[in-house]
Amino acid sequence: MDRIARDAASIGALAEPVRRDLYDVVVGAAEPVSREQAAEALGIPVHTARFHLDRLVDDGLLEVEFRRLSGRTGPGAGRPTKLYRRTTREVAVSLPERHYELVGGILATGVERAARDGVAADVAVRDAGEAEGRRAGAQATGRPLLSVLAEHGYEPREGDGDVVLVNCPFDAMAREHTELVCEINEAYVSGIVEGLGCADEVDAVLDPGEGRCCVRVRRSAG
Numbered sequence: 001m002d003r004i005a006r007d008a009a010s011i012g013a014l015a016e017p018v019r020r021d022l023y024d025v026v027v028g029a030a031e032p033v034s035r036e037q038a039a040e041a042l043g044i045p046v047h048t049a050r051f052h053l054d055r056l057v058d059d060g061l062l063e064v065e066f067r068r069l070s071g072r073t074g075p076g077a078g079r080p081t082k083l084y085r086r087t088t089r090e091v092a093v094s095l096p097e098r099h100y101e102l103v104g105g106i107l108a109t110g111v112e113r114a115a116r117d118g119v120a121a122d123v124a125v126r127d128a129g130e131a132e133g134r135r136a137g138a139q140a141t142g143r144p145l146l147s148v149l150a151e152h153g154y155e156p157r158e159g160d161g162d163v164v165l166v167n168c169p170f171d172a173m174a175r176e177h178t179e180l181v182c183e184i185n186e187a188y189v190s191g192i193v194e195g196l197g198c199a200d201e202v203d204a205v206l207d208p209g210e211g212r213c214c215v216r217v218r219r220s221a222g
Contacts, residue, residue: 006060010091013059018044019052023061023086026053032065032083053084063087097153099169106132106184122183129184133191145198145217152192154213163202165189165213174214182206182214189215 014020025041026033033041039049056062066080109132110125117124140148146163149156153169168174174181189204200220207216 004093004095004097007091007093010059010061011093013056013061016052018042018048019056022049022052023056026056026062026084027086032067032085034069034081034083038084057084060089061087061091096155096167096171097169098171099153100173102132102188103170103173103181103184106188122180125180126183126187129187130191130194133188133193134195135191136188137192137195137197140192140196143196145193145196145202148192148196149189149217154189154215156217161219163217165215165217166211168213178214182208185213185215189217193217 014023021042022038025038029037035050035053036046038053039046042049053062057064062084063086065083065085067083068080106128107125109128111121113119113128114121114124119127136152137148140151146156146158149163149165153167154165155167156163156165158164168181168185170181170185174185186204186206190199193199193202193204202217203220204215204217206214208214
């Protein structure tokens with residue numbers, strides 16, 4: 001929830017009308033904008049523009065650079081001007097949590113491999129899903145499985161020794177391309193399990209059900 005809270009706070013910053021207008025000024029400019037330029041564009045005092053622009057920086061929506069606008073250097077050139085530009089960080093909030101960029105990346109990797117190596121597309125996509133899951137699991141080594149699954153949007157809940165995944169992070173795509181996306185989900189969760197090093201303890205299996213993800217994590221027999 002930390003990432004969701006951070007991104008929600010960033011988006012919430014734009015609810016303030018002056019702040020939103022200043023953001024639009026910066027985004028619409030061809031070059032980074034000074035507080036004086038932003039203030040002039042909206043007809044507001046410079047100190048007001050400075051306050052809101054710096055809040056947008058604090059909220060992760062803008063970045064700052066310093067540059068002498070005159071192009072002069074050396075003694076007498078004056079202090080560099082503080083300039084604002086849009087951050088490269090992407091901000092998005094979806095509730096329930098969705099990760100369409102992840103499934104898109106898995107599909108792209110699989111399709112590229114299928115075309116390059118002559119591998120069947122479904123096999124290539126599954127392999128890509130497992131590989132991406134292993135990377136995610138390896139990066140979280142030492143953490144509990146439920147915590148990692150929750151971080152990736154699955155909303156895991158324990159019951160009868162198994163772990164039910166309440167939420168599908170790829171829900172809209174799963175509704176349109178159910179078999180394909182379910183295979184990706186199973187491969188990705190299997191990869192996470194393997195990357196975490198707990199494949200001897202649990203298995204990710206397809207177990208579709210109404211109102212939840214198609215994958216269930218089951219305790220391994222024995």
